[in-house]
Amino acid sequence: MARDRFEKILQYFHYNDSTTNPARGDANHDKIHHVRPVFSIVQRRLVENYRPHKSVTLDKAMIPFRGRVSYRQYLPAKPCKFGVKVWQLADSSNGYVYQMEVYTGKQDTGREVGLAWRVVWDLTRVLSGKSHHIYMDNYFSSPQLYQDLLKDDLYGCGTCRLNRKGWPDALHKNCLPKQKGVSKLYQKENLVAACCECPAKTEGWNACRNKGPEVVENYNKHMNGLDHGDQLRMQYSTTRRSKKFWKYLFWFLFNTAVACSFILMRESVNHQKKSKTGRVKEMCQLKFRQNLAKQLVGQHRQKRRHEVLQKDSAGRSHWPTSMPKSRRCKLCSSRKIRKESKYGRKICDGNLCVECFEPFHVLSFTEE
Structure with a gap:
C-alpha cells in the first residue's frame, strides 16, 4: 500500500x-x-x-x-x-x-x-x-x-x-x-x-x-x-x-x-518447533509479527504502477528531440485534433507535441 x-x-x-x-451529561453517555x-x-x-x-x-x-x-x-x-x-x-x-x-x-x-x-x-x-x-x-x-x-x-x-x-x-x-x-x-x-x-x-x-x-x-x-x-x-x-x-x-x-x-503461540504445544536434538526453538516477536502481517495481507497484494519512461533495447531514454520534418502529432490526431509538431523520437516513429510527450508514453505503457 x-x-x-x-x-x-x-x-x-x-x-x-x-x-x-x-449527549454529554446523559447517564448513558x-x-x-x-x-x-x-x-x-x-x-x-x-x-x-x-x-x-x-x-x-x-x-x-x-x-x-x-x-x-x-x-x-x-x-x-x-x-x-x-x-x-x-x-x-x-x-x-x-x-x-x-x-x-x-x-x-x-x-x-x-x-x-x-x-x-x-x-x-x-x-x-x-x-x-x-x-x-x-x-x-x-x-x-x-x-x-x-x-x-x-x-x-x-x-x-x-x-x-x-x-x-x-x-x-x-x-x-x-x-x-x-x-x-x-x-x-x-x-x-x-x-x-x-x-x-x-x-x-x-x-x-x-x-x-x-x-x-x-x-x-x-x-x-x-x-x-x-x-x-x-x-x-x-x-x-x-x-x-x-x-x-x-x-x-x-x-x-x-x-x-x-x-x-x-503469548498464546508460545504457550501452545502444537505451535512449538524443535531442533534435531529435541530442543524447543522459541520464535521471537518480530518473526511472529512478520508472519501475522503476511497472513492478514494474504493474496491482496498489488504492484505499484510507476509512471516512468521506459528505455529501448539499447538503453536509450525516450527524451524528445528535433525531427527532420514537421508532422501531425500522433496523440492529437488520435483525439481528432489537427496540430503539427517538429519534435518527437525516432524510435517512437512519429512526431509529438512537447506537452503530449509524457501523456502519450504513460498511456502506451499502461495499455501494455
Missing part, C-alpha cells in the same frame, strides 16, 4: 457511529463510544481463548497522551507522566492480559467502598469462585477488600498502606524498628499482616512469630506479571500520532491483542 493511501484511510478511519452515543465495539471484541476474545494460571496480577497501564481529554491523568512518578489509565488483570507467569477497564472518571453507580475496591471487584468477576491468587500493590490493598475476595473464593496478596482502615494499630510507622531480617505476623481470622519485628499488641490481632514471611517472596515473584505484558506490547508498537485519543486507544487494543496472541 502506498503511503498516501494509508494516510488517507487513516484519516477517515472510524469504528462506531457517533450519532448513536447519548459512553466516553469511549468511538472504540466501544473494538474494545468489546478484544475483551471477549481475551477471555475466550485463554485460562489463566493460579497467580494473576492486577495493576494499571498508561496510554501516553498529552492532548485534550477529560479523563487524562498526571502521574509524576511514572516514566509516562501524561496519559489515560487502563486497569488490567494479567497472568503473572507470562503477562497475558485477561481483563481490562479504561478509567474514564467517577462513575455514578451509587455508593461504593472506594475506587480501588470497585476496580478489583469488577475485574475479578470472571475469576469468581475459582480460587485464584490475586497480587496487587498498595493502591488497591485493604483488609476489607481481602475479606470480600475471600468470601468469593479468591485470595488476595499485596503491600498495604499503613493508614488503611482495618490495618492493625501496632504496625504503624512509629512501631517499625530498623533491624533487618526480623519479621512478625499479625493474624485476624483468615487475614495475615506481615511486617518487621514489633512487640506491641493490637485489638483483634494476634502476634505470630516465625522465621520469615513467605508471602513477601511470593509477592516479589508474581507482582511483575503485567510488566512482561507491557514490554511485549511496547516492543514493536504500531501507534500513530493523532489529536484524538480514541485512536490511541485503538492502537493500544491492537498492540495488546498482538502481544497476547504471541
